[in-house]
Amino acid sequence: MKVTLVSLGCPKNQVDSDIIAHSLLKAGHSTTADMTQADVCLINTCGFITSAKEEAIENIFNAVSARLENPDLKIVVTGCLAERYKDEILQDMPEVDAVVGIGAHDKLLETMEKVCRGEKLSVYGPKTNLDITAKRIISTPRHYAYLKIAEGCSNGCYYCAIPLIRGPHRSRPMESCIEEAKWLAEEGVKEIIIVAQDITRYGEDIYGENKLAQLIQNISEIDGIQWIRLMYAYPERLGDDVIKVMAENPKVLHYLDLPIQHINDRVLKSMNRKGGSEIIMSAINRLRRAIPDITIRTSIITGYPGESEEEFTQLYDFVKEIRLERLGCFAYSEEEGTVAAKMENQIPVEERQRRADKIMELQTEIMAEKQRQLVGKDLWVICDDFDSENGLFVCRSVYDAPEIDGEVYLDADSDIQIGDIRKVHITQSDIYDLYGEIIK
Numbered sequence: 202m203k204v205t206l207v208s209l210g211c212p213k214n215q216v217d218s219d220i221i222a223h224s225l226l227k228a229g230h231s232t233t234a235d236m237t238q239a240d241v242c243l244i245n246t247c248g249f250i251t252s253a254k255e256e257a258i259e260n261i262f263n264a265v266s267a268r269l270e271n272p273d274l275k276i277v278v279t280g281c282l283a284e285r286y287k288d289e290i291l292q293d294m295p296e297v298d299a300v301v302g303i304g305a306h307d308k309l310l311e312t313m314e315k316v317c318r319g320e321k322l323s324v325y326g327p328k329t330n331l332d333i334t335a336k337r338i339i340s341t342p343r344h345y346a347y348l349k350i351a352e353g354c355s356n357g358c359y360y361c362a363i364p365l366i367r368g369p370h371r372s373r374p375m376e377s378c379i380e381e382a383k384w385l386a387e388e389g390v391k392e393i394i395i396v397a398q399d400i401t402r403y404g405e406d407i408y409g410e411n412k413l414a415q416l417i418q419n420i421s422e423i424d425g426i427q428w429i430r431l432m433y434a435y436p437e438r439l440g441d442d443v444i445k446v447m448a449e450n451p452k453v454l455h456y457l458d459l460p461i462q463h464i465n466d467r468v469l470k471s472m473n474r475k476g477g478s479e480i481i482m483s484a485i486n487r488l489r490r491a492i493p494d495i496t497i498r499t500s501i502i503t504g505y506p507g508e509s510e511e512e513f514t515q516l517y518d519f520v521k522e523i524r525l526e527r528l529g530c531f532a533y534s535e536e537e538g539t540v541a542a543k544m545e546n547q548i549p550v551e552e553r554q555r556r557a558d559k560i561m562e563l564q565t566e567i568m569a570e571k572q573r574q575l576v577g578k579d580l581w582v583i584c585d586d587f588d589s590e591n592g593l594f595v596c597r598s599v600y601d602a603p604e605i606d607g608e609v610y611l612d613a614d615s616d617i618q619i620g621d622i623r624k625v626h627i628t629q630s631d632i633y634d635l636y637g638e639i640i641k
Contacts, residue, residue, distance in 0.1 A: 214247055227336075261294060284367075301324045348381060399433060459484065464519040503532055531557060579624055581622060584619050
């Protein structure tokens with residue numbers, strides 16, 4: 202078969218797509234970006250929030266449109282949307298030929314072969330059947346890759362559907378993580394980005410204690426790995442041992458994604474967040490004391506059910522005072538099956554968005570100022586691409602994660618190649634991006 206594999210959503214979902222692609226190629230099938238030439242379009246969906254569901258549905262109908270040129274194209278849907286809505290997809294979108302839950306990824310090839318023979322079906326299995334240790338390809342540029350160290354989530358935040366979709370937290374054995382990290386290094390990967398729904402819970406379920414710091418240290422000892430980036434750490438679970446390895450190990454970048462969601466204690470309790478404002482402030486202060494140049498990325502929610510104007514103002518003032526380097530603010534999204542969706546005092550959608558927009562306007566000013574403060578400084582960057590249209594090399598600093606943060610642009614005549622790690626002198630800034638020149 203020729204398969205068009207569409208991967209949507211977060212880096213963790215991208216790793217799942219990499220595993221699917223490996224199984225396809227190993228079985229002798231091939232992939233193509235052109236749906237008009239494919240036998241099957243396999244869409245690995247996200248179903249986390251409303252906008253992600255809309256994107257998934259849009260991609261399904263893109264495949265439907267491709268049938269105008271390729272009438273035999275079969276459409277198979279998997280991933281979070283498939284797991285969450287099961288048979289509803291086939292009922293509401295009869296153009297789809299098969300729906301496969303995340304616990305049935307081992308049956309994907311068989312399912313695609315069946316739909317090519319004219320069958321229409323849905324296939325599911327226990328969520329824990331999803332193999333997080335399977336071999337994969339590298340779909341990112343060869344110099345960086347995501348390493349998924351766990352699956353699922355056991356935090357039980359009332360607004361979040363991830364536990365319903367992905368099941369409880371399951372750590373990946375350390376030996377498996379190290380084996381994949383070594384393979385990635387052999388393939389030329391220089392930057393490992395450690396991801397999971399909650400990396401700060403790593404190891405507790407299989408080793409009886411937290412093993413994140415040890416895992417980071419072990420990965421840092423692999424030849425070829427030069428940068429290690431950490432994403433999705435919960436403040437109440439952020440141990441001093443992790444902060445210590447971040448501060449002392451030269452391969453661990455001074456960057457941490459630390460989602461906090463709110464700062465008001467009543468709202469946090471209503472969200473079933475396990476840490477209050479004191480714990481959040483403690484985590485931020487411990488990081489800043491130990492690592493003065495730390496870049497902290499966070500996400501917050503406005504318009505959560507019952508959030509008063511005073512509680513929103515407290516959140517706004519927190520953003521203004523704490524001045525985090527990276528921040529995304531999202532209007533609360535009601536998700537079916539969650540506790541929060543059944544709560545009273547749902548705030549009008551327009552008001553949720555107004556509050557989010559107000560905070561993002563503030564954060565844009567903070568970000569622009571912090572970018573200006575980097576002008577005249579020297580930063581390590583990794584080169585991701587070359588923008589031929591504008592004649593610029595596209596790089597990222599140690600303080601920027603791919604696809605979500607800013608970039609550093611260098612002139613076309615710069616002495617650098619894609620995948621190189623070099624030190625540059627920053628000469629200009631704008632709201633999100635920097636401009637610089639190689640230090641000879």
